[in-house]
Amino acid sequence: MANERVISFEFPERPGALFRFLTHMQSDWNVSLFHYRNRGADYGRVLVGIDVPPQDNEAFETFLNKLGYAYEEQTDNAAYRLFLGAV
Numbered sequence: 001m002a003n004e005r006v007i008s009f010e011f012p013e014r015p016g017a018l019f020r021f022l023t024h025m026q027s028d029w030n031v032s033l034f035h036y037r038n039r040g041a042d043y044g045r046v047l048v049g050i051d052v053p054p055q056d057n058e059a060f061e062t063f064l065n066k067l068g069y070a071y072e073e074q075t076d077n078a079a080y081r082l083f084l085g086a087v
Helices: 017-024 054-067 078-083
Strands: 004-012 030-037 043-051 070-073
Touching (some): 004 017, 017 054
Antiparallel strands (some): 004 043
């Protein structure tokens, strides 16, 4: 996807964490990838791909910051791109 943003999150392990994520996202952004892993910690590691049109980049940054979950952009990470077959 041309406008895919890949973000790694730490979702808190509590009821409603995924619901909070989904309800704070704009409804016209498409989730292209969702991979969840937990190893008994207080948080789950989540890798998410979201198709975000360039005109929504500012709104997307606001979404990430207001969500309150630790995150790191991985869109340009060569290892992730290789893993996802984008190279």
